[in-house]
Amino acid sequence: xxxxxxxxxxxxxRAILEARWRARLEEVTELSLAYHAAxxxxxxxxxxxxxxxxxxRAIEARQRLADTEDALGKVATADFGRCEECGVxxxxxxxAAAPESRYCAGCVAEATLAAGEAAAATTGWxxxxxxxxxxxxxxx
Ligand SMILES: [Zn+2]
Numbered sequence: 001x002x003x004x005x006x007x008x009x010x011x012x013x014r015a016i017l018e019a020r021w022r023a024r025l026e027e028v029t030e031l032s033l034a035y036h037a038a039x040x041x042x043x044x045x046x047x048x049x050x051x052x053x054x055x056x057r058a059i060e061a062r063q064r065l066a067d068t069e070d071a072l073g074k075v076a077t078a079d080f081g082r083c084e085e086c087g088v089x090x091x092x093x094x095x096a097a098a099p100e101s102r103y104c105a106g107c108v109a110e111a112t113l114a115a116g117e118a119a120a121a122t123t124g125w126x127x128x129x130x131x132x133x134x135x136x137x138x139x140x
Contacts, residue, residue: 013075013080013081013095013099014072014075016099017068017071017072017075017099017100018072020068020099020100021065021068021069021072024061024064024065024068025065027061027064027065028058028061028062028065031054031057031058031061032058034050034054034058035051035054035055035058038050038051038054039051039055064100067100067102068099068100070100070102071099071100071101081095083102083103083104083106083107084102084103085103085104085107086104086106086107088104088106089104090103090104090105091104091105
């Protein structure tokens with residue numbers, strides 16, 4: 001799966017990332033505006049259960065925007081597509097689905113497993129799967 005020097009810093013990735021960046025920015029803007037509207041209701045004494053949910057979604061969207069900005073920066077320095085944990089090139093199929101990915105599939109699986117074990121220890125929820133791949137960028 002390793003293909004080095006195959007043009008990962010090419011204008012094609014830059015264009016893809018720029019399009020995603022614009023979409024993320026729009027998402028952050030919309031969620032932030034919606035949150036502030038809901039938060040204003042709360043301040044005015046009107047109970048709005050959406051405020052907390054909107055805040056959570058806005059924070060997640062900001063994280064995705066930051067990830068996309070980081071990936072754009074990496075395209076400029078030719079570091080794009082390398083795992084931040086182990087340094088191998090991230091599989092093309094993963095980058096195609098999420099070009100802002102920070103980690104390779106191996107490191108994501110390890111992190112997902114560790115997170116799953118931690119979750120299982122506290123909540124009894126032990127099922128982990130490949131669905132965790134998309135959230136690896138938000139590892140904290
Ligand atoms: Zn890795």
